[in-house]
Amino acid sequence: MIAWVPSICVSSHQISSNVLEIRTKLRFNYGCLDWNRKRTCRKFVLRALSDSGSSVDDNKRIQNEVVDAKRGRVLLENLKFQAARLQETVSYFPPVVFVMKRQSGTNFAIGLCILATILVIAVRLYVVKKSRYSHPGSVADLVRRGQLRSDRRGISAPLKYEDPFNNPLVKVGKSTSTIEMCGKVYRLAPVTLTKEQQTIHQKRRSHAYQWKRPTIFLREGDPIPPDVDPDTIRWIPANHPFATTATDIDEDLAQNNMYQKHGVPFRIQAEHEALQRKLEALQSGQKLNKLVVDPGAAKDFERPFKSHLKPDERVEQSLPSNHLGSNPSKSKQVPNSFGSNSNSEEMPKA
């Protein structure tokens, strides 16, 4: 047995997969041998124990010993045969260098395979990256759609999760202490807040935050009106971005506007009526002009209208000359009490 090891060591630099296979086989055989030897030993022990037998038994025993000795010899021969076979095998296979040299013809194919693999990985990465950027809702998607140019948003196909009453993605475990949502199992813990604890918290807060809702809003620097609780005053800075303390609001009118259900909104109607009156006045004024006009002063009509004047001013200018006195009453002018330039700003986006 000891002789095998160096031979394998010597040939270790030439080990190929076949050689290794043989080696494992050898190990197996060695195991078998070992097992046989143990069995032999057991027989010797048995013989020692049954030493008090007759002469017949002695003869049998001698025969047995002979047989055992023969078996041992056969085993040793087997072993030697195995070793010889291994040596033959080792000497049969050429060294690895020669094996490599012989396979050099396939190197090109292997290289090609590796190149193809790298190419496939690169293409896949590129595709994934591209698909990521075109994902709906991503920043790139927003850029593609023009950074909150939201009119484009409606184009993307809406996802509608139709049925909220039958959701297969929520399941409760049999023990009712777990819940499965979206494929993940979560452990449930009971809520421990009691009504008493809630009351204690409410009392704590009522002590900590004594607050009165502000009823009067004053700009910084305004005098505090008499009989007003100072706690209910909210001071608004003069440069507040969207708050104003202007109080020139007709509250009744605003309330009526809020409650209006049908018809033309108040302001639109008022503007319309005002314009109508102006138009009528203009029309009647033109008629009178025609009557009054001196044919000798026809040059005046050839001159273009003063472009820098607004139409309203033109009307107002023309009316006094006609002595009609049909000025639209000032009370009909509806002030935009909220100071919002709502007509000009925030036009609907294209």
Added chain:
Amino acid sequence: MSRESAAPQTPKPYHYQRTKPSSRNKSSTRSVLQYNRKPQLAGETPRVVVITSGKGGVGKTTTTANVGLSLARHGFSVVAIDADVGLRNLDLLLGLENRVNYTVIEVLNGDCRLDQALVRDKRWSNFELLCISKPRSKLPIGFGGKALVWLVDALKDRQEGCPDFILIDCPAGIDAGFITAITPANEAVLVTTPDITSLRDADRVTGLLECDGIKDIKMIVNRVRTDLIRGEDMMSVLDVQEMLGLALLGVIPEDSEVIRSTNRGFPLVLNKPPTLAGLAFEQAAWRLVEQDSMQAVMVEEEPKKRGFFSFFGG
């Protein structure tokens, strides 16, 4: 509209019993999973709910959009009011920004009628959006609260019928915008995240709401991460509840889909397949309808049972 006359609905009593965990678990399960039926509307309509937080960026507008659309999907008529005068965003989240031509300011001015200012969602026709003002217009401060009360009254008397829910998206802070937003409300949903800055503001806002007479306050804990809670890097939902002492309406897990849905102008609850946060919003909406609160919370993710072939990736 006086708050007393609206009779704020008291939340259902808690059935928590420390000695009987088994019965508690059963009831909790029922409150967690309430699908396969339509929720029963509790309380008088319209339910005027203000969604507030104190701190900015915790998810008030996201909550308003998602809870509002969930309610609409459950078959209730909803009007969502963006009461954020200076920085309105609800229209963006709902993808309705192109359709906002008139606001409450124009209605009060008489430039349009109220029904013209309401923007009806095309996806769910029983959901309508109303913005209080355009970004650069100025609102007289003391007038905003009154205007909202008139608005709620006008919505009650609509031809189409009174809406079931009026959700008011409150601006951050406790400034004039907050006062305006809470004026007509009967109940409040407090949105908070499990961090101390948000909790301090939430506690203060709750105090102010209670001082103002709004007693029905429930909270939604947003952006919860179970992995951080497990590592004790984040307060658990039960810790938050212990600090604020408020009933839980919902727990929303952190979800990357929120950003995507915000950018798309398409609320999470309409996503198919539904996301974890979307489902949580849906359940919160369910509890809001029934004036219910959570009896159990999801604590942590349990490791999945691995099969025999899991070693091979099965």
